[in-house]
Amino acid sequence: MCDIDLAALLPQLAAVRVDAVEPGTGVVRITARSREGVAVACPACGWSSAWVHSRYVRHVADEAVGGRPVLIDLSVRRLYCENPACPKTTFVEQVTGLTARYQRRTPALHRPAGCGRGGPGGENRRPAAAVPAPGGQLQHAATPADGAAAARAVGAHSAGGR
Numbered sequence: 001m002c003d004i005d006l007a008a009l010l011p012q013l014a015a016v017r018v019d020a021v022e023p024g025t026g027v028v029r030i031t032a033r034s035r036e037g038v039a040v041a042c043p044a045c046g047w048s049s050a051w052v053h054s055r056y057v058r059h060v061a062d063e064a065v066g067g068r069p070v071l072i073d074l075s076v077r078r079l080y081c082e083n084p085a086c087p088k089t090t091f092v093e094q095v096t097g098l099t100a101r102y103q104r105r106t107p108a109l110h111r112p113a114g115c116g117r118g119g120p121g122g123e124n125r126r127p128a129a130a131v132p133a134p135g136g137q138l139q140h141a142a143t144p145a146d147g148a149a150a151a152r153a154v155g156a157h158s159a160g161g162r
């Protein structure tokens, strides 16, 4: 029914089981889940565990495919750490290439723009930081006043709240 080779298109999905691909009008939505029975190392102590506490769904934005953004509803496991001396009772697994702690975008989206996307445009990019900003002195002088105003506003707010 769907003859797209998903593994070739999105190799980062090789580590998970894809349940559904919905090529909607705007966004390509992929439903996937991490594989059962795979032991994962606890981030605190390094002990491996495949003892599942629960699962929950993370919504991860991935690189665009065919110009359309990709959203992955990824079911990941919360696992028990089996090390009695570890301060972490449970931890959430990370899926290589798809998730990183506290991030809602896949690692691929964190690469600098142009990296890995070859082409003549990438090499002619001028470093924006080398251009001196006009009116830099004025901006610098205005900053402390803004900061003081912000501090007063915060002070007034917290005083009013008590």
Ligand SMILES: [Zn+2]
Residues within 6 Å of the ligand: 042, 043, 044, 045, 046, 047, 081, 082, 083, 086, 087, 088
């Ligand atoms: Zn642990």
